[in-house]
Amino acid sequence: HVMSSGSYDYFQFVQQWPPTNCIVRTKCSKPRPLQIFTIHGLWPSNYSNPKKPSNCNGSKFEDRKVYPQLRKDLKKSWPDVESGNDTRFWEGEWNKHGRCSEQTLNQMQYFERSHAMWTSFNITEILKNASIVPHPTQTWTYSDIVSPIKTATKRTPLLRCKPDPAQPKNQRPQPKGQRPQPNSPPQSQLLHEVVFCYEFNALKQIDCNRTPGCINQVNISFQ
Numbered sequence: 001h002v003m004s005s006g007s008y009d010y011f012q013f014v015q016q017w018p019p020t021n022c023i024v025r026t027k028c029s030k031p032r033p034l035q036i037f038t039i040h041g042l043w044p045s046n047y048s049n050p051k052k053p054s055n056c057n058g059s060k061f062e063d064r065k066v067y068p069q070l071r072k073d074l075k076k077s078w079p080d081v082e083s084g085n086d087t088r089f090w091e092g093e094w095n096k097h098g099r100c101s102e103q104t105l106n107q108m109q110y111f112e113r114s115h116a117m118w119t120s121f122n123i124t125e126i127l128k129n130a131s132i133v134p135h136p137t138q139t140w141t142y143s144d145i146v147s148p149i150k151t152a153t154k155r156t157p158l159l160r161c162k163p164d165p166a167q168p169k170n171q172r173p174q175p176k177g178q179r180p181q182p183n184s185p186p187q188s189q190l191l192h193e194v195v196f197c198y199e200f201n202a203l204k205q206i207d208c209n210r211t212p213g214c215i216n217q218v219n220i221s222f223q
């Protein structure tokens with residue numbers, strides 16, 4: 001299989017925390033800071049080439065295949081939290097990722113499966129039951145957040161973080177005559193996404209193996 005026709009080993013089902021998404025992205029023109037995890041995408045993925053496949057040849061997104069009930073479901077589970085253009089977001093994700101797994105899921109199945117995955121576990125509730133609720137100053141360790149999710153799903157998820165733009169990157173001027181300090185590590189990073197992994201057929205959830213998208217040893221903020 002060549003890359004452009006979409007060779008992949010497993011799926012990553014990526015859910016985003018909308019407030020973080022709009023803190024780290026400058027192009028949130030019409031932010032929807034929902035307090036629930038929503039879908040970013042379902043990404044066919046490779047163990048050997050982590051960001052592949054993407055942008056494969058295949059059927060272009062067709063809006064008519066999002067039938068009314070599916071549209072209603074996706075408006076809840078998969079909203080565009082940046083600019084409110086849900087259809088364009090779905091189109092982008094299908095064209096970049098979905099088309100690479102078309103041999104397994106056609107466009108309709110791709111969106112139906114994604115919505116079903118979203119319904120299967122409510123990350124927001126799982127975290128709330130573990131007393132992990134959005135808070136502007138509190139932070140958690142990677143395992144604080146992963147553990148309750150792992151217990152509920154019986155599978156290892158992956159956390160993806162982004163640097164907190166509110167934390168200055170050591171730009172403070174040094175006092176005269178003093179040598180610059182070595183870079184100090186950030187105090188915390190923002191929880192951006194939670195990833196579930198599924199085997200090739202997108203049915204059975206498996207442990208995620210990809211390197212966490214969070215810096216080890218740096219506490220995680222969830223706000």
Ligand code: 5GP
Nearest residue numbers: 012043044045046050051052053054210213
């Ligand atoms: P980031 O820089 O946030 O890690 O990733 C930017 C984009 O690259 C993602 O939105 C996604 O489209 C793609 N990407 C990142 N990691 C992966 C991965 O593990 N698998 C696939 N298929 N795409 C990825």
Ligand code: 5GP
Nearest residue numbers: 016021027040041079080081082083089092
């Ligand atoms: P990716 O991160 O998958 O490579 O690309 C996501 C694309 O969808 C970006 O161009 C981003 O601006 C757009 N987009 C629209 N709405 C959303 C949203 O709610 N979340 C994310 N992560 N991207 C969105």
